[in-house]
Amino acid sequence: MTDPAARADELRDLIDRANHDYHVLDAPTVDDAVYDGWMRELQALEAAHPELLTPDSPTQRVGAGASVQFAPVRHEVPMLSLGNARGEDELLDWHRRLRDAMRGAGIEDDAARFVVEPKIDGLAISLTYRDGRFVRGATRGDGAVGEDVTANLRTIAGIPARLATPPQRTPRLVEVRGEVYLPLAPFAEFNAARAAAGLPTFANPRNAAAGSLRQTDPRVTAERPLAIWCYAVGAADGLEAATQEELLGWLRDAGFPVNPDISVEHDIAAVAAACTRWEERRAHLDFDIDGAVVKIDRLDVQAAVGSVGRAPRWAVAYKFAPTTATTRLLDIPVNVGRTGALIPYAVMEPVMVGGVTVRQATLHNQEDIARKDLRIGDRVIVQRAGDVIPQVVAPLTQDRDGTEREFVMPDRCPACGTPVVQPEGEVRMFCPNRACPAQIVQSIEHFVSRSAMDIEGLGEKTVARLYEVGLVRDFADIYDLADHRDALLALEGFKDTSVNNLLAAVDASRERPWARVLNALGIRHVGDITAQAVADVVPSLDELLAASEDELAEAEGVGPVVAGSVLDFLSSDANRVTLERLRGAGLRMRQEGPSRPAGEGPLAGRTVVVTGTIEGYTRDEAWAAVAAAGGKATDSVSRRTSFVVAGPGAGSKLAKAESLGVPVIDAAAFTAVLAGEAPVPTAP
Ligand code: IVH
Numbered sequence: 153m154t155d156p157a158a159r160a161d162e163l164r165d166l167i168d169r170a171n172h173d174y175h176v177l178d179a180p181t182v183d184d185a186v187y188d189g190w191m192r193e194l195q196a197l198e199a200a201h202p203e204l205l206t207p208d209s210p211t212q213r214v215g216a217g218a219s220v221q222f223a224p225v226r227h228e229v230p231m232l233s234l235g236n237a238r239g240e241d242e243l244l245d246w247h248r249r250l251r252d253a254m255r256g257a258g259i260e261d262d263a264a265r266f267v268v269e270p271k272i273d274g275l276a277i278s279l280t281y282r283d284g285r286f287v288r289g290a291t292r293g294d295g296a297v298g299e300d301v302t303a304n305l306r307t308i309a310g311i312p313a314r315l316a317t318p319p320q321r322t323p324r325l326v327e328v329r330g331e332v333y334l335p336l337a338p339f340a341e342f343n344a345a346r347a348a349a350g351l352p353t354f355a356n357p358r359n360a361a362a363g364s365l366r367q368t369d370p371r372v373t374a375e376r377p378l379a380i381w382c383y384a385v386g387a388a389d390g391l392e393a394a395t396q397e398e399l400l401g402w403l404r405d406a407g408f409p410v411n412p413d414i415s416v417e418h419d420i421a422a423v424a425a426a427c428t429r430w431e432e433r434r435a436h437l438d439f440d441i442d443g444a445v446v447k448i449d450r451l452d453v454q455a456a457v458g459s460v461g462r463a464p465r466w467a468v469a470y471k472f473a474p475t476t477a478t479t480r481l482l483d484i485p486v487n488v489g490r491t492g493a494l495i496p497y498a499v500m501e502p503v504m505v506g507g508v509t510v511r512q513a514t515l516h517n518q519e520d521i522a523r524k525d526l527r528i529g530d531r532v533i534v535q536r537a538g539d540v541i542p543q544v545v546a547p548l549t550q551d552r553d554g555t556e557r558e559f560v561m562p563d564r565c566p567a568c569g570t571p572v573v574q575p576e577g578e579v580r581m582f583c584p585n586r587a588c589p590a591q592i593v594q595s596i597e598h599f600v601s602r603s604a605m606d607i608e609g610l611g612e613k614t615v616a617r618l619y620e621v622g623l624v625r626d627f628a629d630i631y632d633l634a635d636h637r638d639a640l641l642a643l644e645g646f647k648d649t650s651v652n653n654l655l656a657a658v659d660a661s662r663e664r665p666w667a668r669v670l671n672a673l674g675i676r677h678v679g680d681i682t683a684q685a686v687a688d689v690v691p692s693l694d695e696l697l698a699a700s701e702d703e704l705a706e707a708e709g710v711g712p713v714v715a716g717s718v719l720d721f722l723s724s725d726a727n728r729v730t731l732e733r734l735r736g737a738g739l740r741m742r743q744e745g746p747s748r749p750a751g752e753g754p755l756a757g758r759t760v761v762v763t764g765t766i767e768g769y770t771r772d773e774a775w776a777a778v779a780a781a782g783g784k785a786t787d788s789v790s791r792r793t794s795f796v797v798a799g800p801g802a803g804s805k806l807a808k809a810e811s812l813g814v815p816v817i818d819a820a821a822f823t824a825v826l827a828g829e830a831p832v833p834t835a836p
Contacts, residue, residue, distance in 0.1 A: 163194040167210040183533040222299035225290035228387030234469040257456040268426040271443035274333030284315040307374035316407035327386030334361040337808035338377040382408040427470040438807035443471040479503035488590035492582040513542040527556035604672035605661040609654040631737035692742035753782025758794035764802030767819040795833040
């Protein structure tokens with residue numbers, strides 16, 4: 153057993169350091185979940201051993217102190233913090249305590265209407281208006297004293313310089329409270345631009361927003377697309393409002409952005425349902441939220457129940473299931489991709505993240521590992537955002553005991569032993585051996601994958617096994633499998649039915665369109681979208697074999713690099729033999745039923761992006777439908793995108809469309825547009 157006093161000291165130290173890193177350096181070193189864990193452990197220790205409670209304990213403060221660069225601002229009314237409720241049970245506990253407090257103050261239960269708001273994961277700020285003019289803006293700081301960032305806040309478009317209310321509804325003084333944030337799509341672009349310029353990237357939009365707001369030069373802030381949602385008022389002189397709902401209405405009228413999806417609920421069951429709705433909505437928003445905030449609607453009830461310590465009794469933060477967790481990094485093995493790239497990945501002790509067990513995550517390349525300073529044996533933070541692949545965010549360096557090992561990239565290919573090379577301008581290492589078995593197996597896996605020939609029953613393990621026994625050494629061998637029934641039946645796990653199913657799936661794949669065949673070949677830089685674009689300009693194998701670089705470059709998205717890569721592929725005798733064998737196997741080596749000539753059809757001249765699961769269409773069918781209607785399907789959303797078709801699972805593309813104001817429609821509307829039963833959506 154550790155000594156409680158020593159542990160409390162240790163926890164205070166950890167929390168103080170984390171606070172400093174987070175608030176002062178804008179460079180968090182621990183995950184929220186870990187931080188909350190420390191805080192709770194410390195609170196529990198202090199509750200069990202009251203003699204350990206010191207006045208300077210982090211449990212007694214609202215946050216970290218303000219840093220030195222900006223002038224201090226004392227908030228007229230302190231900026232409070234919120235207690236947390238994790239899950240419905242804790243929400244009900246909060247409600248029980250609230251009712252007790254209400255009863256104590258002589259207030260009836262049914263006076264408790266609630267407002268449910270998104271808990272924006274940004275930066276709390278306070279905006280002071282005197283006689284309708286914006287005079288000062290400050291960060292939250294420690295809740296009592298923040299930093300004067302007025303000049304920077306003036307650059308944010310959502311913050312009005314003057315209130316829009318008529319004189320009789322304009323208070324002499326008001327402190328408007330809200331959250332400054334960076335929307336997800338601009339955040340991604342901003343980070344990508346920094347990475348391209350060799351600058352360090354921000355871990356999340358909140359840090360980027362914090363960094364942007366605490367700039368000494370407001371011109372830098374002005375370049376960052378910061379936004380704001382307002383949700384509260386601090387000091388107010390001459391502002392009439394009896395409820396939170398009325399306050400939000402006043403904020404809206406005064407010209408502040410107020411989230412349109414905030415709801416008023418009449419009982420705690422409805423509150424719980426509204427919280428769940430926010431959790432579901434989370435993946436589709438173009439800003440980060442980390443929970444929902446539940447507030448008592450009536451301001452007189454709020455005042456009557458008051459606060460305990462750092463948090464008001466009348467409000468609570470309903471926290472979502474964490475999408476981050478900590479676990480141990482057990483090893484960093486290296487995979488060889490189909491292009492020969494060496495791809496290190498993390499093997500971790502299994503851990504639940506956002507309802508899914510995570511064991512592995514990609515680590516991209518050795519630079520990524522070095523930048524994050526990951527060592528084998530580290531405790532690490534893993535994160536799942538939306539439906540994205542898990543990521544290793546950072547090591548918990550303070551938990552190291554010296555036994556951790558640094559990762560070294562192997563100097564020979566782990567699959568074939570060939571010395572690896574690093575081409576100029578590449579951050580990745582490559583195995584240069586074209587006959588490397590790992591590359592071949594991976595390229596066969598790509599060939600049979602869903603977006604390519606889509607051969608069901610040929611999973612990773614089967615492909616590897618068929619390669620091993622020599623039945624499939626090249627894509628074209630797949631189409632000869634029918635001649636090797638007995639050899640297949642001799643394989644472990646194969647019975648009559650499974651062999652029949654596999655051969656039927658192989659047969660069915662002969663019908664895949666030419667563009668899919670092109671994608672399946674695994675030509676470097678030619679993915680599914682580019683393959684479609686190439687198929688549109690060279691609609692058959694014969695035309696492809698005769699194509700020049702210029703002809704290829706007519707395809708959308710094809711420049712010298714991609715065209716060169718295609719020609720390089722075609723210049724190999726082995727590849728030409730494979731292509732002829734595929735043709736001989738009866739694959740479709742020409743585009744059939746030419747798409748409607750450009751310039752005709754309901755979607756003529758329109759560019760459409762499809763994202764998420766579109767009911768009634770596979771991805772290919774949706775693209776084909778766009779092409780058949782005379783439109784063009786592309787893969788990335790920009791201002792030039794005419795509209796986006798989105799379904800469940802849509803993520804950053806949807807967010808980007810929303811932030812750019814590009815119209816978004818669902819599967820039903822898409823069908824109606826294709827049928828000419830609904831107008832083609834246009835930007836408002
Ligand atoms: S109300 C008691 N409403 O959450 C009043 N806060 O943990 C507290 N936050 O510092 C503020 N969204 O930065 C409120 N809709 C919302 C919020 C919200 C995000 C943040 C705010 C505050 C922290 C409290």
